[in-house]
Amino acid sequence: MTKDKRTLIRPEGLPPTASWPVVTPIMPSVVYASETPDALDAQYEGRVAGYTYAREGHPNADVLARRIDAMEGASGGTVMGSGMAAVTAVMLGLLKAGDHVVGGDQLYGRSLRLMTQDLPRMGITTTLADPTDAQAMAAAIRPETRMILIELVSNPTLRVADLAGIAQVARDRGVLLVVDNTFTTPRAFRPFEHGADIVIHSVTKLLAGHSDVTLGYAVARDAALQKAIYDFAVTTGMTASPFDCWLAERGLATFDLRFDRAEANAAHLADHLAGLKGVKRVLYPLRADHPDSSRARAILGNRGCNMMSFELEGGRAAANAFAAAAEGIAFAPTLGDVGTTLSHPASSSHRALTSEGREALGIGEGFFRVSVGLEEPGALCDLFAHAAQASQG
Ligand SMILES: *Cc1c(COP(=O)(O)O)cnc(C)c1O
Secondary structure (H helix, E strand, O other): OOOOHHHOOOOOOOOOOOOOOOOOOOOOOOEOOOOOHHHHHHHHOOOOOOOOEHHHOOHHHHHHHHHHHHHHOOOOOEEEOOHHHHHHHHHHHHOOOOOEEEEEOOOOHHHHHHHHHHHHHOOOEEEEEOOOOHHHHHHHOOOOEEEEEEEOEOOOOOOEOOHHHHHHHHHHHOOEEEEEOOOOHHHHOOHHHHOOOEEEEEOOOOOOOOOOOOOEEEEEOOHHHHHHHHHHHHHOOOOOOHHHHHHHHHHHOOHHHHHHHHHHHHHHHHHHHHOOOOEEEEEOOOOOOOOOHHHHHHHHOOOOOOEEEEEEOOHHHHHHHHHHHOOOOEEOOOOOOOOOEEEOHHHOOOOOOOHHHHHHHOOOOOEEEEEOOOOOHHHHHHHHHHHHHHHOO
């Protein structure tokens, strides 16, 4: 029987072509149609591959996830709607009331909030400890501890965790080691090669790289753990948009080039700033004057990151003058963009702390964190020199 065209409210498909697109198509379809109930059974039972409903998975999320898997030396990772969705899915997908988690004491702000406000509300207790001190992390472990969450390089003082020590502790005590690899990225550091059980990314940052998508990714070495993370993400609707996944995939095409340039720029800018009048100190993990430089070299080799921090003489007044004079540098609380961004922790990420609390971390009113972008290095140094001069009145 020929189809009655009047019933065809849905398209019949794309025109036939013997050639194929070189760019991944964007597939926004929420639902996928199957031939028969038997065909659907085959799909649900895993005998054939296929999609059913986009919250459960869609081609653009899978294309992106496989790309990030390959970068991390992993398989089967899940892309989610944000980095925080990934952190949350790992914790709530794997933990239950009565469990205990140890976290680094300088985790990303919302990860800290999850640890200190939300998990306890659900009967999951938490302890924060200094990840540069594996003994302190070990001392925080209890019989009911299930998980350790750390970032290798902390924000904004760029302290480097004692990863080898912590991985040893996690192994000895049978605790899952979760590493948020957003700052270092697989270009500089692959946590699975250093004893991590689970890796998390805010894809929003360097991986996507253009400040135009919010996405996250989580992968567990163990397939059963990955299934639990995936199921929690699907049940709670942490779905990533196909268009966002597509943008992130396009961003990944230039990721290696972007990272290398931004990392070189960061090292260069740190050295340049260190020689400027009005700059009290500079923090970059690979600089010899950084408190963790030998550990950074041992873990990262000659790789670094695109983040650097510095402190101006003159406190808040100098900081105001610097931000105003740094024209073209976005004063914005993000990182990993193609353009350099400046963040002032005392008025943003760390504003909830008392000034004594901030001073204890080494974050004064003159402290800035810089996410270094891809600008021409000489021009970037000139701009920072101009702003530093302006900051000193
Ligand atoms: C930004 C960030 C997150 C959260 O990611 P979103 O995509 O903003 O939800 C988590 N961890 C680190 C280290 C981050 O920088």
